[in-house]
Amino acid sequence: MSDKTTEDKGPGIDGQMSGEGGIRPADAAVSTDKEALAVPGENLDSLQVLDEATAQTLVSVTRAMYPHDHFPDKHYARVVVLLDAKAAENGEMKSLLTEGVAGLPDLTDGQDFAELDEERQVEALERIQDGAFFKAVAGEVVTGLYSQPDVWPYFGYEGPSNDKGGYIDRGFDDIDWLDDAPDYRDHAVKERVGTEDRIDREGA
Amino acid sequence: MPAPFDHNDDSLVVIVGSGAGGGTLGNQLAQKDINTVILEAGKRHEPEDHIDDEWPSFNQLAWLDMRTTSGNWRVAKDFPNLPTWHSKCVGGSPVHWAGCCPRFQEHEFKIKTTYGEIPGADLLDWPLTLQELEPYYDRAEDNMGVTGTGGRPMNKPDNNYKVLAEGAKRMGYQKVSTAHYGQNAEPYDGRPGSIQDGFCFQGNKSRAKWSPLVSDLPKGEKTGHLEVRPESMALKIEHDESGKATGVLYADANGDEHFQKARVVCVAGNSIESPRLLLNSASSLHPDGLANSSGEVGKNYMRHVSDTCWGVFEKPVHFYRGNTMAGIVEDEAYNDPDRGFVGGFYMETIHLGPSFMAAFMNPQEWGRDFTALMDDYENFAGMWLVGEDIPSATNRVTLNDDIKDQYGLPAPNVHYDDHENDVNMRDYAADKARTLYQAVGAVKTVRTPPFPASHNMGTCRMSENPEDGVVDKNGRSHDVPNLYVSDGSQFTTGAAANPTLTIVALAIRQGDHIAEQISQGTL
Numbered sequence: 001m002s003d004k005t006t007e008d009k010g011p012g013i014d015g016q017m018s019g020e021g022g023i024r025p026a027d028a029a030v031s032t033d034k035e036a037l038a039v040p041g042e043n044l045d046s047l048q049v050l051d052e053a054t055a056q057t058l059v060s061v062t063r064a065m066y067p068h069d070h071f072p073d074k075h076y077a078r079v080v081v082l083l084d085a086k087a088a089e090n091g092e093m094k095s096l097l098t099e100g101v102a103g104l105p106d107l108t109d110g111q112d113f114a115e116l117d118e119e120r121q122v123e124a125l126e127r128i129q130d131g132a133f134f135k136a137v138a139g140e141v142v143t144g145l146y147s148q149p150d151v152w153p154y155f156g157y158e159g160p161s162n163d164k165g166g167y168i169d170r171g172f173d174d175i176d177w178l179d180d181a182p183d184y185r186d187h188a189v190k191e192r193v194g195t196e197d198r199i200d201r202e203g204a
Numbered sequence: 205m206p207a208p209f210d211h212n213d214d215s216l217v218v219i220v221g222s223g224a225g226g227g228t229l230g231n232q233l234a235q236k237d238i239n240t241v242i243l244e245a246g247k248r249h250e251p252e253d254h255i256d257d258e259w260p261s262f263n264q265l266a267w268l269d270m271r272t273t274s275g276n277w278r279v280a281k282d283f284p285n286l287p288t289w290h291s292k293c294v295g296g297s298p299v300h301w302a303g304c305c306p307r308f309q310e311h312e313f314k315i316k317t318t319y320g321e322i323p324g325a326d327l328l329d330w331p332l333t334l335q336e337l338e339p340y341y342d343r344a345e346d347n348m349g350v351t352g353t354g355g356r357p358m359n360k361p362d363n364n365y366k367v368l369a370e371g372a373k374r375m376g377y378q379k380v381s382t383a384h385y386g387q388n389a390e391p392y393d394g395r396p397g398s399i400q401d402g403f404c405f406q407g408n409k410s411r412a413k414w415s416p417l418v419s420d421l422p423k424g425e426k427t428g429h430l431e432v433r434p435e436s437m438a439l440k441i442e443h444d445e446s447g448k449a450t451g452v453l454y455a456d457a458n459g460d461e462h463f464q465k466a467r468v469v470c471v472a473g474n475s476i477e478s479p480r481l482l483l484n485s486a487s488s489l490h491p492d493g494l495a496n497s498s499g500e501v502g503k504n505y506m507r508h509v510s511d512t513c514w515g516v517f518e519k520p521v522h523f524y525r526g527n528t529m530a531g532i533v534e535d536e537a538y539n540d541p542d543r544g545f546v547g548g549f550y551m552e553t554i555h556l557g558p559s560f561m562a563a564f565m566n567p568q569e570w571g572r573d574f575t576a577l578m579d580d581y582e583n584f585a586g587m588w589l590v591g592e593d594i595p596s597a598t599n600r601v602t603l604n605d606d607i608k609d610q611y612g613l614p615a616p617n618v619h620y621d622d623h624e625n626d627v628n629m630r631d632y633a634a635d636k637a638r639t640l641y642q643a644v645g646a647v648k649t650v651r652t653p654p655f656p657a658s659h660n661m662g663t664c665r666m667s668e669n670p671e672d673g674v675v676d677k678n679g680r681s682h683d684v685p686n687l688y689v690s691d692g693s694q695f696t697t698g699a700a701a702n703p704t705l706t707i708v709a710l711a712i713r714q715g716d717h718i719a720e721q722i723s724q725g726t727l
Contacts, residue, residue: 065570068579122571129570138570146562146578147259155558156582157524160256162409166399167525175363177519178370181645191638192566192573193651 042077048088054101055080060114061101062141064121065134068154075151079144083137093136100133206428209241211464216241217718218452218466220438220481223296224707225691226472227416228347230432231424232715238722239429241464242421243436243454245473246292249299251418254407258559261406265300267292270615271476272604277620278653282567287618288507289656290474294434295417297474297658298704302404302529303386303413304552305350305705307341310334311539312547312592312699318539319546324623326504326597330696331668331677340709345384347708348414349392352384359389359398362526364553367515367585371640372533372551379534383552386704387413387527395419402555404528436462437611441469441485441494441687449494449687455611468718468727472690472711475505475660479601479693480616482664482674495681498667500674502601505618506662506698509549509591511630512652514565515641520582523555529588536636537591537700545628548700549591551637556586564655577650585641589633590659592700594623601663659703664693678717679710686727690714 044055055077062076087094104113107124116124128134145151152159161167209216217233219226222244233240246267255261266289273280273287280287291297311318314329321327345353352358359382361369372380387404390397398412411418424430435457442450442463451465471478479502485494493501531553538548556564558581566574599621603614622630638649667673670682679694681687690711692703699706721727 067572067575125570142562143259143559147257147559149257152558155578156520156522157558158522159557160403161401161525162256162399162403166401166410168398168400170525171522172362172400172402172525173360173366175366175521178366178644181370181517183374184642184645184647185639187642190647191649191651192569192577193653 041081042074044077044080047081047084049094050080050084050087050097054098055084057101057104057113058083058097058137060121061104061125061137062145064118064125065138066141066145067118070154071151075145075148078148079141082144083140086140096133096136100137103133207239207241207425207431208433209239209431211462213239214451214465215239215467216465217468217470218243218464219470219472219690220452221245221296221472221474221477221691222294222416222421222432223291223472223474223691224298224416224704225711226470227296227298227420228708228711229470229472229690229715230430231416231420232712233718234424234427234430236715236719237427237429238719240424240431242430242432243438243452243464244294244296244432244434245437245477246294246434248294248432248434249407251407251409251411254403254409256401256403256406256409258406258557261403262289265291265293265407267474270607270609272607272615272617273619274617275599275620277622279620279656282653283656286656287620288476288660289658290660293417294432295415295421298386298415299407299417300405301386301415301658301704302554303527304529304532304550304702305345305348305384305386306532306534306537306550306701308334308337308699308701308706309537312697312701315547315697322546322594322625324596325594325625327595328665328667328672328696331666337706337709337713340713341705343712344705344709347420347712348386348705349388349395350384350386350705351389352381356392357389358382359385359387359527359530360400362400362530363521364523364526364555364585365531367517367521367523367644368531368533368551368553368587368640371644374643375636375640377533377535381532382530383532385527385530387530393419398527400526402524402526402528438473438481439484439611439613441471441481443487443489443494443684445489447489447684449684459611468686468688470688470690471664471693474691475663475693476601476616476618478689478691479663480603483603484613490683495664495674495683495687497683498671498673500665500667500672502663503597503599504595504662504665505599505601505620505660506593506595506695507620507657508659508698508700509589509593509626509629509633510654510657510659511589511634511637512554512655513587513589513634513637513641514650514652515585515646516577516580516648516650517583517585517645518647521585522582523585524557526555529554536633543632545625545632547592547594547625547629549589549629549633550700551633551640552588552590554586554588555584565650565652567655577648580648585646587637587640589630589637590700590702591629591633592698594625595662595697596621596623659698661692661695661698661703664689665696666694667696679714680717688714688718
């Protein structure tokens with residue numbers, strides 16, 4: 001895919017705003033330039049276009065959207081740096097983020113979003129979850145949070161293995177509990193099915 | 205004169221696309237001393253440059269040009285500009301495929317005869333039978349080094365497979381294995397055995413996995429009769445007043461246009477770009493698109509019934525260690541309308557890294573319910589359900605009037621509505637998958653709706669009669685005698701099987717046919 005300059009916003013996925021529909025992680029991923037795909041910085045006092053207060057609020061917003069208690073703030077700060085980079089390239093994104101954050105007090109009875117407990121933060125976010133601001137931020141978290149190599153250990157994921165000879169000698173078949181695994185077919189299993197309550201069932 | 209070839213050399217076979225169809229065909233022709241140029245839209249990334257990291261790899265290899273979607277399929281809601289995940293690179297979609305290689309079954313070539321009339325469907329039998337294709341399946345399996353065939357050993361069971369196998373055993377399934385798989389278990393054909401690195405979808409640095417990039421293309425290039433021309437985006441196929449194709453207009457890396465003359469043109473751009481190219485090649489002689497007197501170009505787009513089941517267990521699985529899809533249960537791949545649907549499906553292991561899990565497991569979900577699942581990542585197993593979807597004339601690729609790509613060409617729209625049969629099969633399959641994981645101790649399961657998967661078939665289908673399809677049993681256009689379709693667009697039915705093996709078999713067969721026609725002077 002040819003490199004795109006900031007002027008070259010013609011047809012192509014990165015000319016599209018996520019607000020048109022769904023969280024579009026593919027959009028977020030492909031519009032990120034290659035340099036930013038390396039672990040982004042986490043420094044919030046030297047952003048390109050977002051002011052520090054907005055950025056700090058976005059750290060709280062991103063954590064409330066995707067809370068992992070073991071993750072230090074820096075992982076969320078990096079997502080905010082990615083959002084800032086997008087805002088620097090795209091005036092619409094900048095407005096979306098700035099106005100989105102500025103609109104949060106209307107959802108929280110004037111209280112500072114970052115000061116609220118998670119339950120109230122989530123309540124506020126639920127009211128805007130179908131809007132462009134939420135989707136732009138959530139899309140960036142989905143692609144930008146879980147792709148940081150230093151969060152992978154929290155998930156027990158060992159990442160690239162080719163340089164280490166693959167997993168053939170490093171546990172690719174080491175599961176040892178299957179023979180004694182319980183049979184839960186009579187139990188009610190908790191199954192999550194594609195956000196049924198919010199998205200129409202396919203084909204119906 | 206050996207490759208590279210001149211634009212004005214009209215003795216060439218020109219193939220659009222270097223994937224399972226085009227790449228295989230290019231080598232087949234080169235081995236028979238037929239000078240061939242492959243125009244590939246993407247860049248050439250050698251395996252050393254592949255990236256074992258999901259998003260960067262996706263950016264490197266995926267087709268990301270502008271597309272739109274419509275219809276009631278879930279993909280249109282979650283991924284409106286990404287109808288499918290296929291490749292834009294030398295070697296095509298096999299560069300990113302996992303490797304499952306089931307053969308079509310006999311009845312899957314004749315679903316109109318077998319399934320009868322189905323409302324809302326456009327069933328047609330292939331003008332080709334399993335018996336006719338069998339010798340080419342043999343050659344395809346040898347060409348690719350498919351495990352478990354031709355005396356080649358199977359891949360060893362990995363963690364994700366072991367969960368599937370134990371669950372399958374408890375369910376009473378019998379046809380369970382690490383699959384006929386397009387990645388070497390042991391060294392073969394100058395390529396090493398798998399080191400189970402877990403990044404099949406991200407290219408394959410080790411070259412254990414077959415793709416034209418590491419196999420057919422270098423072999424063809426060595427003969428001097430094959431030129432692979434990357435960053436060459438086909439824009440239009442031209443023809444003369446007699447209706448014969450004369451060559452392909454294409455854009456190079458700078459966007460400059462060139463015309464490559466051709467004696468024969470073969471279209472192998474995967475099932476969205478192939479019909480798009482034909483539609484964009486409309487002329488006064490072919491007002492509805494080149495080779496489209498039947499009106500069938502773009503229609504009957506098939507993508508398989510697709511669903512994913514993740515099982516969450518009480519102990520670690522480490523399912524990301526190992527081949528991405530070397531595990532299969534074949535027991536449900538038969539036809540029995542008493543199950544509530546026609547056609548069948550396979551259950552195949554699949555794993556994703558945290559990056560893709562977060563994006564695709566449950567799009568649009570957020571909050572603690574979501575993060576609690578992600579936190580269990582180490583204890584995940586996963587399987588992908590792939591089944592036969594029903595061809596329907598309204599599931600189709602058309603051109604957008606007002607949305608264009610970076611070359612100024614109308615962007616394609618992919619319209620897809622699930623047929624009732626698809627929904628019934630998918631629900632049944634999801635139920636079986638969940639039960640299988642429960643049988644081996646899953647405490648939670650996640651049902652992932654269809655995402656941009658990689659099986660695309662049917663948009664230039666084979667037919668006996670010219671009114672019913674686009675090409676004949678050799679993939680040759682009914683309308684244009686020196687125009688062929690060489691990729692999965694030819695498929696008259698989708699079957700339950702992953703398509704790559706069948707695409708390769710058809711390409712080998714088409715190579716024999718084209719060579720014979722050329723030597724007889726009829727091409």
